[in-house]
Amino acid sequence: MLHFDPFSPVIDADPFPFYRRLREEAPCFWSPEAGMWILSRYSDIINALNDWQTYSSASGNMMTELPNRAGATLGTTDPPRHDRLRALVQYAFTKRGLEGLGDPMRAIARQAAAEVEAGKTLDFKDFSARFTIRTLMAALGLPTGDEAIVDEDTVREKAVLMVQSDPRTRAKGPEHIAAFEWMRDYAAKAIELRRAQPKNDLISNFAAAEIDGDKLDEREVLLTTTTLIMAGVESLGGFMMMFAYNLSSQPEVLKAVVDAPALLPDAIEESLRFNTSAQRFRRRLMKDTELYGQKLREGDFVCLAYGSGNRDDRQFPDAERYDLARKPRGHLGFGGGVHACLGTAVARMATKIAFEEFHKAFPKYTRVADQLAWMPSSTFRSPLSLELALH
Amino acid sequence: MAKITYIEADGTSKTIDVADGWSLMQGAVANGVKGIVGECGGACACATCHCYVEEARLAEVGTADAGEQDMLDGVAAELKPNSRLSCQIKSSAKLDGLKLYLPATQG
Numbered sequence: 156m157l158h159f160d161p162f163s164p165v166i167d168a169d170p171f172p173f174y175r176r177l178r179e180e181a182p183c184f185w186s187p188e189a190g191m192w193i194l195s196r197y198s199d200i201i202n203a204l205n206d207w208q209t210y211s212s213a214s215g216n217m218m219t220e221l222p223n224r225a226g227a228t229l230g231t232t233d234p235p236r237h238d239r240l241r242a243l244v245q246y247a248f249t250k251r252g253l254e255g256l257g258d259p260m261r262a263i264a265r266q267a268a269a270e271v272e273a274g275k276t277l278d279f280k281d282f283s284a285r286f287t288i289r290t291l292m293a294a295l296g297l298p299t300g301d302e303a304i305v306d307e308d309t310v311r312e313k314a315v316l317m318v319q320s321d322p323r324t325r326a327k328g329p330e331h332i333a334a335f336e337w338m339r340d341y342a343a344k345a346i347e348l349r350r351a352q353p354k355n356d357l358i359s360n361f362a363a364a365e366i367d368g369d370k371l372d373e374r375e376v377l378l379t380t381t382t383l384i385m386a387g388v389e390s391l392g393g394f395m396m397m398f399a400y401n402l403s404s405q406p407e408v409l410k411a412v413v414d415a416p417a418l419l420p421d422a423i424e425e426s427l428r429f430n431t432s433a434q435r436f437r438r439r440l441m442k443d444t445e446l447y448g449q450k451l452r453e454g455d456f457v458c459l460a461y462g463s464g465n466r467d468d469r470q471f472p473d474a475e476r477y478d479l480a481r482k483p484r485g486h487l488g489f490g491g492g493v494h495a496c497l498g499t500a501v502a503r504m505a506t507k508i509a510f511e512e513f514h515k516a517f518p519k520y521t522r523v524a525d526q527l528a529w530m531p532s533s534t535f536r537s538p539l540s541l542e543l544a545l546h
Numbered sequence: 547m548a549k550i551t552y553i554e555a556d557g558t559s560k561t562i563d564v565a566d567g568w569s570l571m572q573g574a575v576a577n578g579v580k581g582i583v584g585e586c587g588g589a590c591a592c593a594t595c596h597c598y599v600e601e602a603r604l605a606e607v608g609t610a611d612a613g614e615q616d617m618l619d620g621v622a623a624e625l626k627p628n629s630r631l632s633c634q635i636k637s638s639a640k641l642d643g644l645k646l647y648l649p650a651t652q653g
Contacts, residue, residue, distance in 0.1 A: 197576075201572055202567070205568050205572065245590075249620070484583065484584065485576050485584060489587045490587060493588070493589060495589040496589075497591070499585060499591065499592065
C-alpha cells in the first residue's frame with residue numbers, strides 16, 4: 156500500500172524513494188494525510204504550471220498556508236492581477252536591476268566567512284544565515300545600521316519559523332503564526348519608514364507603486380513585502396544549506412568547483428534540479444478534470460511535487476544521479492510558468508558569490524554526520540544545521 | 547497541440563509537438579533544444595528564451611506586451627522586429643507548423 160504523507164518527518168528527511176514510487180505506480184495520487192492530490196511526473200507538473208486557469212494559486216500556494224495571506228501576494232494571485240503586481244517588483248530582480256549588488260554581496264560574504272567560529276569543524280548555518288539575512292536586507296532596502304528596527308538575527312529566525320508547520324497537528328502551530336504576525340508588523344514598520352523618507356530601494360518603490368492609476372491596497376503592499384522577506388531568507392538560506400550538503404557529500408564535486416570556480420554555476424544548477432529546498436507547492440482546481448483515470452473535482456487541492464519532477468527519468472536521464480556536467484535545462488528548482496520564482500537571478504548570483512568567498516576561507520570540507528535534523532516543513536526541505544569537518 | 551520547428555543559428559533544426567497551453571520556451575527546454583535557455587522558468591524575467599518568429603506568420607503569433615518589450619531590450623543577440631521571448635508565446639493548434647529561428651547566443 157502506497158502512502159505519501161508530506162507532514163511526516165520521514166519525508167522531511169528523504170522524500171526521494173517515495174517520489175519514485177509515486178511516479179511509477181500512482182502519478183496522480185490522493186494523499187488522505189495531506190488532503191490533496193500529488194502530481195509527481197515532470198510533464199504533469201509543467202502542464203499544471205502552465206494552466207493557471209485550471210490550477211489556481213488564489214487559495215494559497217504553500218502546502219500549509221498562513222492565515223489571511225492568500226490573494227494578496229504574488230504567489231497567491233492569478234493573472235491578470237498577478238501580472239500587474241509582478242511587473243512592479245520584477246525589474247529589481249532582473250540581472251540589470253541587480254548590477255549594483257555584486258560588490259556589496261561579496262563584502263558581506265567575506266565578512267560572514269571571517270565571523271564563522273571554526274576549529275576542526277564549523278556549522279555551515281553560521282555562514283549561510285549571516286550572509287542571507289544581510290544580503291536580503293541590502294537587496295530589499297530593509298533598515299539596517301542606525302536605522303535598524305530590530306537585530307538581523309531576529310528577522311532571520313522569524314522568517315525561518317513562519318515557513319514551518321507542526322508535524323503533529325498538520326497545520327501551522329501558534330509559534331509559526333506568531334512568527335508570521337511578527338514579520339507582518341516588522342514589514343509594516345519598514346514600509347512606514349520608507350514612506351516617510353523614500354530611498355531608491357525596492358520597498359520605497361513598491362510602497363508608492365500604482366497599478367493602472369490605483370495605488371496597491373495596503374494588504375497587498377504589506378503581505379507581498381512580508382512574503383519577499385520570508386522567501387528571500389528561507390529560500391536562499393535553505394538552498395545554500397542544500398548546496399553545501401551536496402558539496403560536502405561529494406568530494407570530487409567540491410574539488411572541481413574549488414579548483415575551477417567557473418564551474419560553480421553548473422554545480423548550482425544541478426543542485427537546483429537534484430534536491431533544491433523548494434520541494435512542494437500547491438494549487439487548487441477551478442474545474443473538474445481527469446488524470447490517469449482519476450476524477451479530480453473543482454475545489455480539490457493539488458500538490459505539485461517539484462522535487463519529484465526533477466528526478467523524473469522521462470525528463471532527465473539517470474535523474475537520481477548528481478552530474479556536474481549535466482547543465483539541466485527546464486528544471487523545476489524555481490517552479491515554472493507565471494509563478495516561477497521571482498528571485499532566480501539574485502539566488503544564482505548570491506550563491507555563486509557566497510561560495511566563491513567561502514571556499515577561499517575553507518577550501519576542503521566533508522560532512523560530519525550521516526543523519527541530519529531536517530526542518531519540519533511540508534513545502535521546503537533543508538537541514539537545520541550542517542556540521543562540516545575542515546581539512 | 548502544434549508542431550513547432552526550432553531552427554538553431556547553425557541551421558540544425560528540431561520539430562517538436564508542443565501541447566496546448568505550454569509555452570514555446572517550455573516545449574524547447576523540455577526537448578533539448580540548445581538555443582533556448584529559459585533561465586527564469588518562464589516568468590518573462592531573464593530574456594534568455596529569445597527567438598525570431600518566421601516573418602510571414604508574425605501577425606498570427608501576436609506582438610509583445612509592455613513587460614516583454616522591456617525584457618526584449620536586454621536580449622544578448624541582435625534585436626529585430628520579429629524578436630519575441632518564447633516563454634510568452636503559448637502553443638495552440640493555430641500555430642501548427644510555425645518556425646522559430648534561434649539566435650547564436652542568449653547571453
